[in-house]
Amino acid sequence: MAAHGGAPGAKGALTPRAEDFPRWYQEVVARAEMADNGPVRGTMVIRPWGYEIWERLQAALDERIKAAGAHNAYFPLFIPEAFMRLEAQHVAGFDPELWVVTHGGGRELEEPVVVRPTSETVVNHFFAKWVQSHRDLPLLVNQWCNVVRWELRPRLFLRTTEFLWQEGHTAHADEAGARDYALRILTDVYQDAMEQVAAVPVLVGHKTERERFAGAVRTWTCEGMMGDGKALQMGTSHELGQNFAQAFGIQYSDATGVLRHVWQTSWGASTRLVGALIMSHGDDFGLRLPPALAPVEVVVLCVREDDAVRRAASALADELRRAGRRVHLDDRTDTGFGRRTVDWELKGVPVRVEVGPRDLAQGSVTVVTRHTRTKQAVALGGVADAVERICGRAAGELRAEALAFRESRTASVGSLEEAVEAGASGFARVPWKAVREEGELQLASEALSVRCLQRDDGGLASAGEADDALVAVVGRSY
RNA sequence: CGGGCUGUGGCGCAGUUUGGUUAGCGCGCUGCGUUCGGGACGCAGAGGUCCCCGGUUCAAAUCCGGGCAGCCCGACCA
CATH class of the missing domain: 3.30.930.10 (Bira Bifunctional Protein; Domain 2)
Known part of the structure; x- marks a missing residue:
């Protein structure tokens, strides 16, 4: 994970996905x-x-x-x-x-x-x-x-x-x-x-x-x-x-x-x-939203109460809004910095711009990408570009990650027995001929089902095409 | 509808076995102050039909009977 991760096991943290x-x-x-x-x-x-x-x-x-x-x-x-x-x-x-x-x-x-x-x-x-x-x-x-x-x-x-x-x-x-x-x-x-x-x-x-x-x-x-x-x-x-x-x-x-x-x-x-x-x-820190669906794309966060920080944050927020982004300025002084970052992370806001005295002394801010949880120092003049870059890439990277995960959990098998085994942890691709209606009953008894039938290359069956030539995707489902 | 479990402040729980003053704890909430670079701290507060009804008892969250509700696991579904 990112080098700057939050305290693992901190009280109030989410139950890890792998645990439950x-x-x-x-x-x-x-x-x-x-x-x-x-x-x-x-x-x-x-x-x-x-x-x-x-x-x-x-x-x-x-x-x-x-x-x-x-x-x-x-x-x-x-x-x-x-x-x-x-x-x-x-x-x-x-x-x-x-x-x-x-x-x-x-x-x-x-x-x-x-x-x-x-x-x-x-x-x-x-x-x-x-x-x-x-x-x-x-x-x-x-x-x-x-x-x-x-x-x-x-x-x-x-x-x-x-x-x-x-x-x-x-x-x-x-x-x-x-x-x-x-x-x-x-x-x-x-x-x-x-x-x-x-x-x-x-x-x-x-x-x-x-x-x-x-x-x-x-x-x-x-x-x-x-x-x-x-x-x-x-x-x-x-x-x-x-x-x-x-x-x-x-x-x-x-x-x-x-x-x-x-x-x-x-x-x-x-x-x-x-x-x-x-x-x-979602990950162990909460939601991760593609920018297009995020109610807030960028949250500009004042690290601490300080007039210069507030002015800089407010100016940045305005600049990002003018660039067409949905921006929220978090200048709360009654809630600790750690708490606020964790909350925005939970809500899946794609980009966090942290403005603090230490940053400003360097003429920069800290830009955090939610989906990778990576931080980078960005010069004040380059924030809009950095945000644009992150938002431009986020959806593609999330999609690629989800796809890689699906592929890692998908097995092509030849028999119903193998499908039952592979389907327990992901998808099993198995010839429909090896399943059929009788097989579906057996799958049901294992809490599995045929999610769909498709061609071996993932394409859709054409009109009149027999199911016998197709692949069944087997898995557990919601 | 079958099997297992649980009902206690907003949320999560302890207390129930062995009945006994004012029912506790963590988180959250309110106020004040100190804080603020990854879930801060101190002090002071608020908040409860202990699921419901009945019974036993001097005394019930606790024991007994009956009800109700919810959760988890199996058969159906976007």
Whole structure:
């Protein structure tokens, strides 16, 4: 680690990741002031530091979703229970997770109302109304909202009863149109935002029948590896075929006047991504944020109470702001220097500029890079450049580190037995032929699952390509 | 829903076995002062239905009965 590391084992330090990863995670969430448990079991209060990170992720996704041609809309929280029952697999998939409102206005409702676990059904109810002609297609809609699902074992950001997400719903004239769009969302929206913005490398592929979304014909997924070697599903894009179109009667007249059912997709990514960020990049000192997602990119810290220090720090903060950075000036005099540095480190602020009398005597300041925890003396005139350089490199370095970690924990094997062994600490790449449905059952008994199927070179299967030629990525998961 | 464990200031815990004054400790919080180059220190404070209900007893955080809640591990999920 860095030569200037904090006192190891200092009271109040985080539990080391290697000692107890889940505990480390909880402590980071609490002490970086990202979230709290809500009063109703499984609910989550997202605090400003966590929410601002989400807002930046959201902006990155929203921008890409719009670039893919979809428009935002909003559908209601409440869904008639009858809607949920229209598509058989969908019902079966979600039934155990539903929250149902039975009372309103002090009376029992004649027809219970479901709190949306996803909006598939309401959206399609309206698609049936809006789609009449081939000229109405493709219809590309996205919504940002909360959804609610019964959860047995909640964990902040990763799995909560209520969470925030984006759900896209589209209708296309033909199968290829739907399929291409689902893939476009997977790679151009999800994979790109995760790798380029969140700096989390992901594997892309499709789910096995067992892991597929209820009602989909194919589920595409982005899977990341967290700091403990477990997989996290970070975004999914579904080809729905005509399942919902038939259940909801979504039809259009084609150019020859023939009535046809549409082909559809749906896709979602949630606040779980905040958890992915924590677990991918965090270290024993707390969060490490890629600058693009950091609520504060640079904190300018006065080492001690001193007029010259304060003036210099304030001037530097202004200069950095003018350079377009999100800057916070920490000139608190009621909290010790050590405490303040540790707090900013916990929160993952990418760059710390420490201004003290000793620095100023040299005409310089101390610039600290969070993700490497390295310090350097920088001349006052060169601070903006130094910050620019660090922020420019941080995401790439975090991504490379995460990728190297994933590769160090990934083994290519030939048999199910070997996959079980390798999957315990990371990912096992094993021919799907060696697994299949029977193998999946055995994996489940070892707390493992097939995270996705992909080509040996990491590429996506093409239309009509048999799973037999593909590789299964096996691992533990969240 | 099966197995294990725990409920004590905001958080983490001790005390319960063997009932006994005013229920402690660490962190956090408030005030004052000294501090401040990697989680500072002193002094003075605030903060409690000991999960709930009932029972035993002169006396219950502690013993008994019943309830409730939460955590961890297994079957489902973004």
